[in-house]
Amino acid sequence: MKSILRYNVCVRRGSYGFDAPWALAGLFFGAVVQLALVAVSFAFDVPAAGIAFLLGALYTLASAGSYLYTTRRGKFAVWGEELGRIEGDEQVLDLGCGRGMVLLLAARRLRGGRATGIDLWSGKDQSGNAESVTRANAEAEGVSDRVNLVTGDMRELPFEDGRFDLIVSSLAIHNIPTAEGRDQAVKEAHRVLRPGGLMLIADFRHTSCYEDVLRGLGVVDVRRRDLGWRFWYGGPWFKSEMLEARKPGSNGVEARSADGEGAAVPKVGRLHQDAAPVKDVGDGA
Numbered sequence: 001m002k003s004i005l006r007y008n009v010c011v012r013r014g015s016y017g018f019d020a021p022w023a024l025a026g027l028f029f030g031a032v033v034q035l036a037l038v039a040v041s042f043a044f045d046v047p048a049a050g051i052a053f054l055l056g057a058l059y060t061l062a063s064a065g066s067y068l069y070t071t072r073r074g075k076f077a078v079w080g081e082e083l084g085r086i087e088g089d090e091q092v093l094d095l096g097c098g099r100g101m102v103l104l105l106a107a108r109r110l111r112g113g114r115a116t117g118i119d120l121w122s123g124k125d126q127s128g129n130a131e132s133v134t135r136a137n138a139e140a141e142g143v144s145d146r147v148n149l150v151t152g153d154m155r156e157l158p159f160e161d162g163r164f165d166l167i168v169s170s171l172a173i174h175n176i177p178t179a180e181g182r183d184q185a186v187k188e189a190h191r192v193l194r195p196g197g198l199m200l201i202a203d204f205r206h207t208s209c210y211e212d213v214l215r216g217l218g219v220v221d222v223r224r225r226d227l228g229w230r231f232w233y234g235g236p237w238f239k240s241e242m243l244e245a246r247k248p249g250s251n252g253v254e255a256r257s258a259d260g261e262g263a264a265v266p267k268v269g270r271l272h273q274d275a276a277p278v279k280d281v282g283d284g285a
């Protein structure tokens with residue numbers, strides 16, 4: 001079963017670009033410069049410098065390889081596993097959906113539910129980022145009938161309170177330049193999450209701050225876990241964490257009724273279970 005899911009995640013019909021393409025280009029450029037310096041060092045008979053530059057070039061190339069793997073493969077595999085908890089009828093919101101990697105993986109698991117993605121479509125944060133590209137990806141993946149795209153800022157979500165069962169975000173909130181702005185985005189996510197709903201935020205910086213904001217809002221069911229090497233953006237020093245939080249609700253299982261009115265309907269299912277073995281990380285992130 002697991003191998004079938006992996007296969008499905010790998011078979012992508014959309015086109016998803018590269019995260020922060022300037023960072024990846026910088027790593028490759030750095031490696032080329034160091035390789036040129038290796039040649040110069042040996043040409044001028046300074047072998048010690050040549051060896052130092054060679055080691056630097058290999059290290060930078062390894063970082064570029066890790067980054068390339070994560071942005072093209074690893075993050076898809078990780079999110080494919082995380083989203084295994086979706087049952088099919090949820091209202092899902094993806095903050096900073098970009099070209100739709102998480103959004104469309106979630107949509108593929110939905111039957112009656114809908115997946116909404118909100119973004120400002122910044123080309124600096126993801127190559128070729130545009131609403132039209134995400135829409136074309138939704139068509140290509142065969143899920144456009146259950147996907148909404150909204151152009152907007154995650155610091156000011158244009159949705160009513162308690163609208164979503166599941167809120168996801170991948171490598172997006174850290175792009176907000178100020179701490180106040182990032183806090184505001186997390187507060188907004190909490191506002192539009194229904195009582196008993198689940199939040200999954202993957203990021204490579206600031207996750208401990210997101211946790212503090214949620215705890216300040218009274219969320220006690222919060223944890224962070226290391227997402228492992230498949231989510232390294234260049235190496236273990238740029239590793240990512242998953243922040244997983246459940247908004248308090250009546251018995252923790254309050255759910256949206258079939259007519260969407262948010263009545264307290266007991267709901268027990270995979271969305272209420274852990275996706276992966278939990279390995280908490282400390283406060284050092």
Ligand SMILES: C[S@@+](CC[C@H](N)C(=O)[O-])C[C@H]1O[C@@H](n2cnc3c(N)ncnc32)[C@H](O)[C@@H]1O
Nearest residue numbers: 096097098101119120121122125153154170172
């Ligand atoms: C690195 S990309 C990640 C995209 C997608 N989540 C993925 O993992 O493929 C970060 C995304 O966050 C979006 N973004 C940055 N700041 C935003 C904001 N304040 N509101 C909405 N989206 C934002 C960018 O436009 C970009 O699409």
